[in-house]
Amino acid sequence: KGKRAFIAGVADDNGYGWAIAKSLAAAGAEILVGTWVPALNIFETSLRRGKFDESRILPDGSLMEITKVYPLDAVFDNLDAVPEDIKTNKRYAGSSNWTVQEVAESVKQDFGSIDILVHSLANGPEVSKPLLETSRNGYLAALSASSYSYVSLLKHFLPLMKPGGSSISLTYIASERIIPGYGGGMSSAKAALESDTRVLAFEAGRKNKIRVNTISAGPLRSRAAKAIGFIDTMIEYSMANAPLQKELSADEVGNAAAFLASPLASAITGAVIYVDNGLNAMGVGV
Numbered sequence: 326k327g328k329r330a331f332i333a334g335v336a337d338d339n340g341y342g343w344a345i346a347k348s349l350a351a352a353g354a355e356i357l358v359g360t361w362v363p364a365l366n367i368f369e370t371s372l373r374r375g376k377f378d379e380s381r382i383l384p385d386g387s388l389m390e391i392t393k394v395y396p397l398d399a400v401f402d403n404l405d406a407v408p409e410d411i412k413t414n415k416r417y418a419g420s421s422n423w424t425v426q427e428v429a430e431s432v433k434q435d436f437g438s439i440d441i442l443v444h445s446l447a448n449g450p451e452v453s454k455p456l457l458e459t460s461r462n463g464y465l466a467a468l469s470a471s472s473y474s475y476v477s478l479l480k481h482f483l484p485l486m487k488p489g490g491s492s493i494s495l496t497y498i499a500s501e502r503i504i505p506g507y508g509g510g511m512s513s514a515k516a517a518l519e520s521d522t523r524v525l526a527f528e529a530g531r532k533n534k535i536r537v538n539t540i541s542a543g544p545l546r547s548r549a550a551k552a553i554g555f556i557d558t559m560i561e562y563s564m565a566n567a568p569l570q571k572e573l574s575a576d577e578v579g580n581a582a583a584f585l586a587s588p589l590a591s592a593i594t595g596a597v598i599y600v601d602n603g604l605n606a607m608g609v610g611v
């Protein structure tokens with residue numbers, strides 16, 4: 326009760342970040358979100374105009390409140406790292422303090438501390454290309470936006486996190502099994518994210534008593550997933566082959582995140598938790 330969460334990677338009401346925010350809000354947490362700078366305007370406008378009101382409804386009938394929306398680009402650690410063309414880009418020029426370090430400083434100034442950090446973002450510019458056709462830049466961009474972004478967020482938010490706090494990211498089974506179509510180095514980025522989850526669990530656990538886990542989620546028709554282009558096939562495949570033959574709802578991932586963030590999970594850290602209707606356990610399609 327009375328916990329505060331910062332959720333990076335919310336820009337509409339379709340993705341896992343939004344569902345996690347809702348589950349945490351339903352459990353009594355105060356919600357802060359970090360929204361990718363180019364998506365900020367439309368997200369804030371839609372929020373203000375009530376476009377998300379229906380999806381803001383919590384189980385008790387009240388509406389989820391987002392206390393503050395912070396512009397964020399998790400590819401940049403601090404102002405020195407921002408190239409000139411981004412600084413002057415008109416989608417960025419209207420906002421300020423959106424590098425990871427600056428966002429952490431702003432949250433510290435505004436609220437002092439947080440209890441829960443969620444990383445629900447990924448980006449791979451060449452995701453639709455097979456790995457053999459992926460450029461070095463595309464590969465490194467996928468790792469920068471989808472893996473290092475988490476190292477950087479945790480590093481900068483750790484000093485704000487109360488001991489006993491919890492940090493969660495989202496990963497995908499393509500890190501450990503072959504999923505053709507999840508290209509551009511995104512499979513590599515998720516493998517890095519999962520390995521980092523273990524190392525960061527050790528470092529943040531020893532240093533600050535913070536738990537670090539990642540949820541390996543099944544397929545969801547989010548904005549990011551639609552951009553990859555094979556999401557409907559993945560959902561059908563899961564429906565046909567998973568032990569539980571139902572469509573995965575984002576809320577089920579949200580609820581698992583709320584569990585992991587709670588004292589009920591006080592001995593769970595460094596783990597990859599599957600929330601995928603059990604698909605990961607299958608050895609063959611049936």
Ligand code: NAI
Pocket residue numbers: 333334335336337339340341342360361362364397398399400444445446447448470495496497498541542543544545546547548549550
């Ligand atoms: P989403 O589109 O709701 O979330 C991705 C968010 O990342 C967007 O809000 C986007 O604006 C933001 N973003 C991209 N680059 C950014 C940057 N440089 N700085 C800050 N924000 C940035 O889509 P989804 O699918 O809910 O993704 C959330 C997480 O779930 C990702 O890590 C994704 O890989 C993971 N996931 C998704 C699955 C799916 O089927 N949708 C399956 C397994 C994992």
